Amino acid sequence: MPAFATSTGERIPLPDDLRGPLRQLIEALLRGSSVVVVGSEDLLTTTEAARLLGVSRPYLVRLLDGARIAYERAGSHRRVPVAEVLRYREARRRQREQGLREPQRMSQEFEVGAIRGTLPSPQKCV
Template sequence: MSPTAMTTSVMPSEGTERRQVAAVERFLRRHPVEAPTAGARLVSPNGEEVELPAQLLDVLRHASALLARGDGVAVSAVARELSTTEAAKLLGMSRPTLVRLLDTAAIPSHRVGSHRRLLLSDVLAFRQRQMQERRKSYEALMLESDARI
């Protein structure tokens, strides 16, 4: 099985466990993740400790927020190098749309034989740029709308 095919799903439970997840979510919200680490530690029942990296705390924060509100969570492994189909799915677009972006070099890619491959970091950077551009456009639209009132 390829690394991209591995997925773990967790559905929210009711009662005590859901209240515990909500308490974790509130705690993590009050104590935001700082890079490289916030000095957070995971402690086992026998007292063994390990320091948690900031990126793992960030995953825990997002997962606990979703579970606390009653949504399920799926965690999937994503390879460092993606096919065009995998990258398109991650970006929420069709493969032909992604290929057009690759043709204009909006996202870097390389070839492995006759197939294109993209680095996960490049795909995530593109997605971040898209989100920032959308946010700026939305804010500009709201300012224009407020100016008309």
């Protein structure tokens, strides 16, 4: 099993399921990107959550008020669970991908219909 070596020479076994995330982390750092590691139970401020989603803070607040993302109150402040932010981001990614696939599917159906001659004949507009 691969292992991580500390500065003192201690070897820490590296499970297979950590290899991918660690590789991504190292590659991001080498590109000069900033990286933040948070636990899935952590709570974010609205500013942090908005930054993670790549949206403005006012837009995030509208998502929270519209119950699109769950949040907690800490006095008068909103705190957003990291897991909820990631859930919303993944759902948005899936919607985007599906939206990109739909026109492609429709185009393919149109091309198949044109080849087979099964397209409806044009209607005259009166």
